[in-house]
Structure formats: structure tokens, C-alpha cells
Amino acid sequence: MAKQEQEVRIGFYVCHCGTNIAAMVDCPEVAQFVGTLPGVVLSKDYKYMCSDPGQELIQQDIREHRLNRVVVASCSPLLHEPTFRSATEKGGLNQFYFHMVNIREHDSWVHTDRAEATSKAKALAQAAVHRVAHHKPLETKRVSINPTTLVVGAGIAGIHAAMTIANSGKKVILVEREPTIGGHMAKFDKTFPTLDCAACILTPKMSDVGSHENIQVLSYSEVTKVDGFVGNYTVTVKRKPRYIDEEACIGCQDCIPACVFKQPKFADEFNEGLGKRRPVYIPFPQATPQIVAIDPNTCLNFKKGEDGGRVVSDKCKKTCVEACGDKNAIDFTQVERIEEYEVGSVIVATGFQTFDARRAPAYGYGRFPNVYTSLEIERLVNASGPTGGHVVMRDGKSEPRSVGIIHCVGSRDKKTNVWCSRVCCMYSMKLAHLLKEHTGAEIYNFYIDVRTPGKGYEEFYNKLLDEGVHFIRGRVGEVTDWAMTPDEEGKLVIRVEDTLAGYVRRIPVDMVVLATGLEPQQDAQDVRRMFNMSCGSEGFFLERHPKLAPVNTFNDGIYIAGACQGPKDIPDTVAQAGAAAAEVLALIDKGFVEQEPNTAFILEDECSGCKSCIPLCPYTAILFDEGKGRAYINEALCKGCGTCVGSCPSGSIVQNLFDDEEIFSEIEGVLAYE
Amino acid sequence: MSKEWKPRLVAFFCNWCTYTAADLAGVSRLKYAPNVRVIRLMCSGRIDPQFILEALTKGADGVLIGGCHPNDCHYVEGNYKMLRRFQLLKRMLGDMGIEPERVRLEWISAAEGEKVRRVVNEMTEQIANLGPLGMPGRFAEWDREVESLAAQIEAREGGGCGCGSSGAETAEKEVAHV
Ligand SMILES: Cc1cc2nc3c(=O)[nH]c(=O)nc-3n(C[C@H](O)[C@H](O)[C@H](O)COP(=O)(O)OP(=O)(O)OC[C@H]3O[C@@H](n4cnc5c(N)ncnc54)[C@H](O)[C@@H]3O)c2cc1C
Ligand code: FES
Numbered sequence: 001m002a003k004q005e006q007e008v009r010i011g012f013y014v015c016h017c018g019t020n021i022a023a024m025v026d027c028p029e030v031a032q033f034v035g036t037l038p039g040v041v042l043s044k045d046y047k048y049m050c051s052d053p054g055q056e057l058i059q060q061d062i063r064e065h066r067l068n069r070v071v072v073a074s075c076s077p078l079l080h081e082p083t084f085r086s087a088t089e090k091g092g093l094n095q096f097y098f099h100m101v102n103i104r105e106h107d108s109w110v111h112t113d114r115a116e117a118t119s120k121a122k123a124l125a126q127a128a129v130h131r132v133a134h135h136k137p138l139e140t141k142r143v144s145i146n147p148t149t150l151v152v153g154a155g156i157a158g159i160h161a162a163m164t165i166a167n168s169g170k171k172v173i174l175v176e177r178e179p180t181i182g183g184h185m186a187k188f189d190k191t192f193p194t195l196d197c198a199a200c201i202l203t204p205k206m207s208d209v210g211s212h213e214n215i216q217v218l219s220y221s222e223v224t225k226v227d228g229f230v231g232n233y234t235v236t237v238k239r240k241p242r243y244i245d246e247e248a249c250i251g252c253q254d255c256i257p258a259c260v261f262k263q264p265k266f267a268d269e270f271n272e273g274l275g276k277r278r279p280v281y282i283p284f285p286q287a288t289p290q291i292v293a294i295d296p297n298t299c300l301n302f303k304k305g306e307d308g309g310r311v312v313s314d315k316c317k318k319t320c321v322e323a324c325g326d327k328n329a330i331d332f333t334q335v336e337r338i339e340e341y342e343v344g345s346v347i348v349a350t351g352f353q354t355f356d357a358r359r360a361p362a363y364g365y366g367r368f369p370n371v372y373t374s375l376e377i378e379r380l381v382n383a384s385g386p387t388g389g390h391v392v393m394r395d396g397k398s399e400p401r402s403v404g405i406i407h408c409v410g411s412r413d414k415k416t417n418v419w420c421s422r423v424c425c426m427y428s429m430k431l432a433h434l435l436k437e438h439t440g441a442e443i444y445n446f447y448i449d450v451r452t453p454g455k456g457y458e459e460f461y462n463k464l465l466d467e468g469v470h471f472i473r474g475r476v477g478e479v480t481d482w483a484m485t486p487d488e489e490g491k492l493v494i495r496v497e498d499t500l501a502g503y504v505r506r507i508p509v510d511m512v513v514l515a516t517g518l519e520p521q522q523d524a525q526d527v528r529r530m531f532n533m534s535c536g537s538e539g540f541f542l543e544r545h546p547k548l549a550p551v552n553t554f555n556d557g558i559y560i561a562g563a564c565q566g567p568k569d570i571p572d573t574v575a576q577a578g579a580a581a582a583e584v585l586a587l588i589d590k591g592f593v594e595q596e597p598n599t600a601f602i603l604e605d606e607c608s609g610c611k612s613c614i615p616l617c618p619y620t621a622i623l624f625d626e627g628k629g630r631a632y633i634n635e636a637l638c639k640g641c642g643t644c645v646g647s648c649p650s651g652s653i654v655q656n657l658f659d660d661e662e663i664f665s666e667i668e669g670v671l672a673y674e
Numbered sequence: 675m676s677k678e679w680k681p682r683l684v685a686f687f688c689n690w691c692t693y694t695a696a697d698l699a700g701v702s703r704l705k706y707a708p709n710v711r712v713i714r715l716m717c718s719g720r721i722d723p724q725f726i727l728e729a730l731t732k733g734a735d736g737v738l739i740g741g742c743h744p745n746d747c748h749y750v751e752g753n754y755k756m757l758r759r760f761q762l763l764k765r766m767l768g769d770m771g772i773e774p775e776r777v778r779l780e781w782i783s784a785a786e787g788e789k790v791r792r793v794v795n796e797m798t799e800q801i802a803n804l805g806p807l808g809m810p811g812r813f814a815e816w817d818r819e820v821e822s823l824a825a826q827i828e829a830r831e832g833g834g835c836g837c838g839s840s841g842a843e844t845a846e847k848e849v850a851h852v
Binding site: 112530 | 697732754
């Protein structure tokens with residue numbers, strides 16, 4: 001491997017990171033040791049390498065000491081590799097003459113023996129010093145950014161992000177899997193802590209989205225495939241058939257009352273099953289887009305097909321078609337369509353689902369009719385809900401005179417979900433206020449702790465106390481209909497250990513509300529996989545850095561916003577959506593991304609033409625030149641995994657930044673230190 | 675070598691899952707045995723069996739490979755490709771008399787910092803029980819054996835054509851190349 005290269009002159013820096021590293025690793029000792037290694041011209045330890053003076057130090061040393069390689073031992077390269085590469089470049093070197101050693105996340109933070117941690121740091125540093133000698137100057141490739149953005153999920157997060165981007169003049173494709181946009185917020189009557197009407201703030205935003213010239217709303221649709229890389233993604237979207245021609249439907253809804261079902265008969269999803277709808281329906285009056293949908297599972301014009309799916313039977317009188325008249329918007333022959341879109345960046349805003357109350361059987365949901373979930377109550381107190389805001393129990397007439405609200409159902413519980421869902425205390429108090437306002441009932445809140453961190457939230461809690469809502473501290477043991485006294489007869493009895501009073505109480509109520517927690521969506525893992533993101537241990541999408549990159553993911557060009565990243569309220573959701581939009585706009589305005597040059601190439605002279613690499617490449621980037629009898633790699637398609645390199649029998653494929661020499665010298669370096 | 679022996683593990687972690695998980699272990703301040711040295715690769719698919727052999731020959735007592743869970747590889751299926759090579763390599767290592775516990779493959783997602791801790795600790799303990807692998811020493815011994823064999827042959831053949839010594843050289847090279 002004798003190359004015409006000048007003598008290797010390495011500068012080595014070990015960072016104290018305040019005391020983060022220095023407390024467990026003897027930094028001066030590491031610097032002293034590395035200074036004795038061949039090729040190392042200078043070796044220093046410094047308090048904060050990533051600070052301006054730290055970066056300045058590198059640049060100055062490169063110039064003064066004619067360094068041609070730089071190694072920094074500090075935190076994870078996933079955090080500061082770009083910082084030090086840029087310092088290296090500013091010092092006048094190719095940025096890839098740099099290598100980073102992780103002695104914080106992988107060393108000082110995880111070990112407890114200072115001597116051991118110090119020798120590990122030395123070994124890792126030695127490996128980097130060996131490796132960096134083999135580094136080659138590389139050029140990053142500039143890839144242009146497609147200025148169109150895909151937003152997945154049209155809850156308040158997706159809506160806000162889409163609007164922000166569209167208002168700056170950029171195109172947005174907004175994909176929502178339900179027939180209407182709006183997400184959870186569209187179901188609420190009022191929002192805490194201001195008790196402003198959710199519809200009044202959300203529905204205008206929804207119709208703005210629907211009519212925005214820069215936003216294309218694809219409702220009742222799902223992304224099924226994502227190909228490409230930051231700046232240039234091709235996304236495949238499945239458009240589910242709603243049996244309505246979206247262009248032709250004007251939203252008059254004449255078809256709905258014309259349906260052969262004279263009365264709405266089927267459980268209405270938007271109202272959590274508390275109301276009824278016909279097979280042809282619009283989820284709620286302000287739904288966006290204002291286009292009806294036909295549910296083939298209940299529509300008489302469909303029957304069960306051979307594969308279990310629904311096929312057109314043509315058995316119905318089709319009074320809806322008649323009512324639609326010459327608009328001709330109803331189309332029973334519609335089938336699922338697959339469409340492709342080209343976008344440059346993606347914001348994933350797929351929100352949350354609530355905990356399934358049946359998973360807490362002691363609380364009797366599904367067993368006792370008058371045990372409700374919080375979302376059901378949201379609909380029940382809603383002026384546009386199934387009862388017009390009249391709070392009646394499942395019998396359809398009686399109003400509750402006492403209500404128990406159980407907090408933390410499926411939250412803060414080792415048996416179900418360990419995390420705090422953050423909004424339940426607040427929405428429970430909101431519902432307490434609304435239920436009291438609507439019915440004058442006695443309201444009991446059963447809580448573990450009341451958590452009110454937020455602007456105006458503690459004040460809201462105080463207001464509730466003033467309103468005479470009861471708060472009982474204790475995790476509820478069970479809800480039962482077994483009466484022990486005459487006044488418990490016909491009631492639901494909440495058994496709880498009142499941890500302030502110090503005894504077990506039985507509180508009979510008419511209605512029980514379960515404040516169900518927030519969970520990752522059922523299909524979060526599929527969505528994560530599709531967009532190449534990660535999930536945290538609870539299953540919410542993982543941000544790149546909890547503090548410094550809260551809306552970025554590990555995949556460049558893919559951002560997250562809202563409750564899909566973790567439970568949060570509307571103000572935080574909107575703030576995150578704005579942040580994600582700003583990230584996207586920054587990317588678009590820059591116009592290009594620098595791509596890591598870690599692609600592979602084939603040494604033509606050494607390739608034996610065995611073709612074993614070709615089927616290994618997941619991107620079909622490897623082609624075969626029949627004339628020469630050699631394989632070659634299309635660099636534009638190569639994403640730099642190195643799978644072909646690892647399996648080439650003749651060792652003729654080289655991966656930039658991870659070539660064999662570099663890795664072998666790293667292995668050797670890591671083991672050379674005892 | 676006269677110092678108290680402690681197992682030395684070399685780990686190859688893919689950038690997207692396991693390396694990130696090890697970072698997470700750090701951020702969460704989980705504590706684990708200091709015996710592992712991590713080498714970062716973009717994908718477990720990059721791992722050439724030679725890397726593992728090289729690590730063992732250069733003095734590692736064990737090698738840990740970490741990649742994304744099946745279906746989760748950032749590059750679609752690099753981890754499957756690695757798995758296939760790994761199965762073959764395991765057989766070969768077995769034939770060489772290397773205990774199976776010394777080379778381990780684990781799927782560790784970016785969220786599983788705890789698993790990094792567990793696996794490293796488990797492996798350190800298992801290998802501490804097995805004792806040193808001592809490949810560099812074994813190689814030196816094999817080299818000496820080959821040399822003495824070569825010398826014997828040469829003595830028997832009366833040292834005519836010199837092919838004996840070149841034979842020893844190739845043998846030595848091959849061993850070193852494993
Ligand atoms: C009972 C209850 C009451 C609440 N009350 C309040 C309140 O008063 N004040 C407050 O600040 N917060 C409140 N919250 C919290 C609030 O609901 C959330 O902060 C907010 O809804 C988060 O918005 P989002 O857009 O992130 O998610 P969501 O509202 O869940 O929206 C996500 C959207 O993405 C769509 N989607 C999901 N997956 C896909 C996919 N794969 N493809 C396409 N589309 C997809 C969904 O259909 C949905 O439309 C309450 C929560 C609950 C449960
Ligand atoms: S990227 Fe992790 S195994 Fe391929």
C-alpha cells in the first residue's frame with residue numbers, strides 16, 4: 001500500500017467535557033500516552049473541545065504544526081462529529097482527515113473504575129490514531145432538495161406544520177388516514193386551561209388547510225412505502241376507496257338522508273360509538289374535506305366477496321345515487337388506488353391512541369354500561385356531539401347526579417404503561433368542570449398526584465377546588481356494582497384507599513369516567529420502519545436528541561411533531577409542529593444537503609466478475625459490465641451500508657470511510673493497548 | 675501478560691441501532707463492565723468475517739456484534755446478510771476449537787440501552803469464566819511447530835532445493851492471514 005503520501009502528522013485532543021469525562025477518565029494521562037504513539041505530533045487535553053476556543057485550538061494547531069490528521073476523544077460522534085469535521089476543514093484540511101473517539105457515552109458515563117475507564121480511553125484513542133493514518137481526503141456530494149414536503153397525519157400537529165410550510169409558498173402533501181382531518185382535537189368541546197371552544201380554534205384552521213392552494217390533502221389515505229434519501233423521497237400512498245368521486249362531490253350531503261336506512265343505525269366512530277350513522281356519512285359537520293364516504297361494511301349495495309372483502313352486490317335501490325342526481329359523485333366501482341409522490345422532506349405527525357380501558361378490568365369498562373372513557377365524555381359534553389351536549393347516561397335519559405373520575409388509567413402503572421400521560425390530570429379537571437356545568441352533579445376526582453405543569457394550569461386546578469369538585473388521593477382498587485348499604489343500591493361503587501385520610505373508602509356514583517392514558521399508535525412500529533426512524537422503549541418515536549434536536553430523527557429529512565413523539569398537550573404539540581416546519585423550511589431554503597461520502601466502489605482490476613455482490617445490494621446499485629466482465633457501483637444509488645464490501649470474496653470492493661485498512665487498523669489499535 | 679488477566683472484548687456495532695443504544699446506555703448512566711471496545715460501522719452487513727478473526731488473532735477474548743433487529747436494518751437487510759455469514763463463521767470457529775460463547779451476535783435497537791448493558795456484562799462474565807483465548811500465543815506456538823517441522827524435513831532431505839524453507843514461509847503466511 002505504498003502511496004505517494006506525505007508523512008502523517010496527527011494532532012490528538014482529549015476533552016474533559018467539564019467533569020463529564022474528566023471525573024472518570026484521567027485526561028492528562030490519556031493525552032500523555034497518545035503523545036508517545038507514532039505519528040502523533042501533538043497531544044493535548046482541554047476542558048471543552050466543542051466550545052469555540054476548543055475548535056479554534058484545532059485550527060490553530062493545524063496551521064502552526066502542519067498537522068494533517070486530527071483525532072478528538074470526547075462525546076459520541078453522533079453528537080459532535082460535524083462540529084469537529086468543520087473545525088478540521090476550517091483549519092485547512094479535508095474534513096475527512098478527522099476521526100472521533102467516544103469516551104463519554106461509551107466510557108466515562110458507563111464505568112465506575114477510574115483506572116479501567118482510563119485504560120479503555122487509551123485503547124480507543126490508540127485505535128483512532130492507527131485508523132486516522134489511513135484516512136483519505138473525500139468530497140461530500142451535494143444533493144438538491146425537492147421543495148415539496150410530505151406531512152403524515154393531520155391532527156393539530158400535522159395541520160399546523162402543513163399550514164406553516166404552505167404559507168411560506170412551499171407545496172405540502174398532507175396524508176390523513178381517516179375520512180377527515182382534525183385528529184383528536186376535533187372531538188373536543190373545550191380545551192384546558194382556557195376552556196376555549198376547540199371547534200372555534202380548530203375548524204377554521206381545518207378549512208384553511210382544505211382550501212390552501214399549496215396544500216394537497218389526501219384524506220382516507222395511507223403511506224405504504226418510502227424510497228430515497230433526504231432531499232428526494234418517493235412515497236407511495238394508498239388511496240382507500242370512499243366510493244365517492246372527490247372531484248364531483250360538492251358536499252351538499254343530500255345523499256345522506258336519502259339512504260335506504262331511514263334512521264342512522266350503525267355505531268358512529270367519530271362519536272366513539274355513542275351516536276349512530278348511516279352507511280353513507282360525513283364524520284362530523286365541519287369535516288374536511290367536505291366529502292361524504294360510504295362504508296362498504298354496512299352499505300346494502302355491497303356483499304361479502306370470496307376473499308372475505310366487500311364487493312358490489314347491486315342489491316340496493318341506490319336512493320343515494322338518485323339524490324346525488326347529475327353530480328354523479330357516487331361511484332360503487334371505485335377501488336383502492338396507489339399513487340406516487342416526490343417529496344424532499346417528511347414530517348411524521350401521527351399522534352397517539354388512548355389506552356384501551358378494557359385492559360384495566362377492575363374498573364369495569366365494557367361490563368358496566370355507565371363506565372365511560374374520557375373520549376366518550378368529550379363527545380357527550382360536546383354541543384355538536386351525539387346528544388347535542390346533553391349529558392345522559394347509556395339509558396339515553398337519566399342525568400348523572402354523581403360522577404367519579406379515575407385518573408391515570410393505563411398510566412404510571414407497572415402492569416400497563418409506566419409513563420405519565422401528561423394531559424390526563426388536566427383533561428380530567430376540564431371534564432369535571434364541564435360535567436358539573438352541564439349536570440350540577442357531585443364530582444369526585446381520584447388521583448395519584450395532581451400534575452399541573454403548564455401556563456395557567458395550577459390556576460385551573462385552584463379554580464376547580466373553588467368550584468367544589470372533590471379530590472380524593474388514592475389509586476382506585478375497583479369499581480363494583482355490589483352494594484353493601486341501601487344508598488349504594490343501583491350505583492357504581494368506587495373502592496379506594498384514601499391515602500390522605502388513611503382508610504379505605506367506598507364512594508357510590510352514577511357514572512364513572514376513566515382518564516385513559518396516551519399510547520403510541522397501534523401501527524407505530526410499521527410507520528417507524530417505513531420512515532427508518534427509531535422508537536423509544538415506550539414505543540413513541542425517538543427524537544435525535546431530547547434537548548437539542550427534539551423534532552429531528554436519526555434519519556435526515558424526517559422530522560416528528562406532536563403526540564407521536566410522546567404524550568403532550570395542544571400548546572406543546574403546536575410548538576413542536578412549528579419547530580418541525582422551521583427545520584423543513586431551513587432545509588428547503590438551503591437547497592441542498594451534503595451527503596456523507598461513505599459509498600462503495602469496485603476496484604476494477606481486482607474484481608473477478610463472480611457477481612456475488614449483485615444480489616446482495618438492497619438498492620440495486622451494483623451493475624455488471626458484460627464487456628469487461630466486471631461489476632461496478634452506481635454511486636448515486638449506493639447508500640453506504642457496506643454489505644457488498646463485507647462479502648466480496650476477492651476483497652475488491654472498497655467503502656469510503658470504512659475501508660478494510662481503516663477497520664483492520666482500528667481493530668489492531670484497540671487491542672494493542674493492554 | 676503478567677498483569678492480572680481481564681477479558682477483552684471487541685464489539686462491532688451498527689451506527690443506527692446498536693451504536694445508538696450504547697449511546698443511550700451512556701446518557702442513561704447505566705453501568706457495565708469496562709471490557710468492551712466498540713468499533714462503529716454503518717451496518718452490521720459491513721462486517722467481514724475477517725474482522726472477527728482478526729480481532730481474535732490480535733488478542734481479543736471475545737467478539738460481540740450488534741445490529742438492528744430483523745426487519746429494522748437501516749439498509750433494509752444488511753443484518754440478514756450478516757446473520758448468514760455469522761452462521762458459517764460460527765461453524766468454522768467451532769472447528770478451530772473456539773468456544774461458541776466467545777463470538778456473539780445480538781440484535782439491539784436504538785431504544786435498548788439496557789440490553790447493551792446486559793449483553794456486555796453477560797459476555798464479560800462468561801468469558802472471564804472461560805479464561806483467555808490466547809490466540810496470539812497459540813499462533814506463536816503453531817509457527818514454532820511449523821518451523822521445527824520444516825527444519826526436520828530439511829534435515830531429512832539434506833537441504834537440497836531449498837523448497838522446504840519456502841514451504842515453511844507460505845505456511846507461515848497462510849496462518850498469519852487467517
Ligand atoms: C380525552 C382527551 C382530552 C384532551 N384534552 C385536551 C385539552 O383540553 N387541551 C390540550 O391542550 N390537550 C388535550 N388533549 C391532548 C391532545 O389531544 C393532544 O395534545 C393532541 O391531540 C395531539 O395532536 P397530534 O396532532 O399530535 O395527534 P392526534 O390528534 O392524535 O392526530 C394524529 C392524526 O394522525 C392520523 N394518523 C395516525 N396514523 C396515521 C397514519 N399512519 N397515516 C396517516 N394518518 C395517520 C390520525 O388519524 C390523526 O388524525 C386531550 C387528550 C385526550 C385523550
Ligand atoms: S443498519 Fe443496523 S444492522 Fe443494518
